[in-house]
Amino acid sequence: MAEHITNDLRSILESRNPENVSVLIESEPGRGGEVEDYLTERGYEYERSKVGNLVVFEAVIPATQVQAVGGRDGIIRVDHNPTFQALGAAMPVGEGGMTEAAGATRTDTFTATKELGVEVVWDDLGHRGEGVTIGMLDTPIDTTHEALRHADIETHSQGNAGDHGTWVAGALIAEDTDARGGKRVRGVAPDANLVASGVLSGGKATFGTIAEGVNDLLNSPSNVDIINLSFGGPHSSTMHSLMGEIRRQGVHPDTSAGNSGPGSATVTCPAHHDETLAVASVNFDGDVAAFSSRGPGWTDAPSKPDVSSYGGHTVIEGGQQVVTQSILGPGSNGTYTRLIGTSMATPFVTGVGALRIASNRGE
Numbered sequence: 001m002a003e004h005i006t007n008d009l010r011s012i013l014e015s016r017n018p019e020n021v022s023v024l025i026e027s028e029p030g031r032g033g034e035v036e037d038y039l040t041e042r043g044y045e046y047e048r049s050k051v052g053n054l055v056v057f058e059a060v061i062p063a064t065q066v067q068a069v070g071g072r073d074g075i076i077r078v079d080h081n082p083t084f085q086a087l088g089a090a091m092p093v094g095e096g097g098m099t100e101a102a103g104a105t106r107t108d109t110f111t112a113t114k115e116l117g118v119e120v121v122w123d124d125l126g127h128r129g130e131g132v133t134i135g136m137l138d139t140p141i142d143t144t145h146e147a148l149r150h151a152d153i154e155t156h157s158q159g160n161a162g163d164h165g166t167w168v169a170g171a172l173i174a175e176d177t178d179a180r181g182g183k184r185v186r187g188v189a190p191d192a193n194l195v196a197s198g199v200l201s202g203g204k205a206t207f208g209t210i211a212e213g214v215n216d217l218l219n220s221p222s223n224v225d226i227i228n229l230s231f232g233g234p235h236s237s238t239m240h241s242l243m244g245e246i247r248r249q250g251v252h253p254d255t256s257a258g259n260s261g262p263g264s265a266t267v268t269c270p271a272h273h274d275e276t277l278a279v280a281s282v283n284f285d286g287d288v289a290a291f292s293s294r295g296p297g298w299t300d301a302p303s304k305p306d307v308s309s310y311g312g313h314t315v316i317e318g319g320q321q322v323v324t325q326s327i328l329g330p331g332s333n334g335t336y337t338r339l340i341g342t343s344m345a346t347p348f349v350t351g352v353g354a355l356r357i358a359s360n361r362g363e
């Protein structure tokens, strides 16, 4: 039953030769109870995640037992258990070693939404996304921010509000608000409802935490129509299954392509899969940012990323990424913050998707 152990887990076992290994165990649909009994009998400690039909156990097991667990009836697969991270928080301009090019453009989400041409769609619809519910899985957000106060926001937060999630929420639904230095912020669909799961506390999460956040969104009484996922990590077959389950429930995940460019095959998981829409970052001229991850995607989706939007821009100078465009949006604690990243490009695409859903309903 060797095929029940993923190559990612196999390579960890071979290269590190660990005594114990952290794994994700995916059960066959309807056999979660049976697998749980088996893990209990074996004396393994585990955390169980259930999203719709998908049941996954996060456990630390002895490396010598991986083959036996993988061969157990009712178990689809034993996978490695990687960490996923927010794809933008690491790049606030002026921090983390990033420098800004002379003559760099410092723009804002008002200008970005203007470049997208949102007014034309709003005029057509007669509203700005009313009746559509957007879900977002990110850091906790500052719902009291002056640019977000108008909105109907359902939050599932863990910990303090972060700049990353608050910026993303702003690009989705912020009201036109004066910021600082003559800048303005605005979202693509200010009349839409928002369900915000803040599970990326500190910008990082395991599969189990992300599954919990996806449940916040899919089980919301507000009936989420589209979801914005601005995290990525190494490929995981179990994460791929989660995207399949989201699609099975009729919801489309928009995902950030990743900030690992400009090398090829750098689109992160889950964006590199067919079930997601992978969003790359370009400047207002349509030039792809150096940081933006490049295709191809995973074997099920070679043609990636799928679409691009405004998430700031960098070029490589002397081997370093230099910022040539950054975008101001709402930050935590009522502040405004300039960020770049494919996490920033994604909510513009999700917002447009929300307007499109509103338009289809109106026909």
Ligand SMILES: [Zn+2]
Binding pocket: 234, 235, 236, 237, 239, 240, 268, 269, 270, 272, 273, 298
């Ligand atoms: Zn993957």
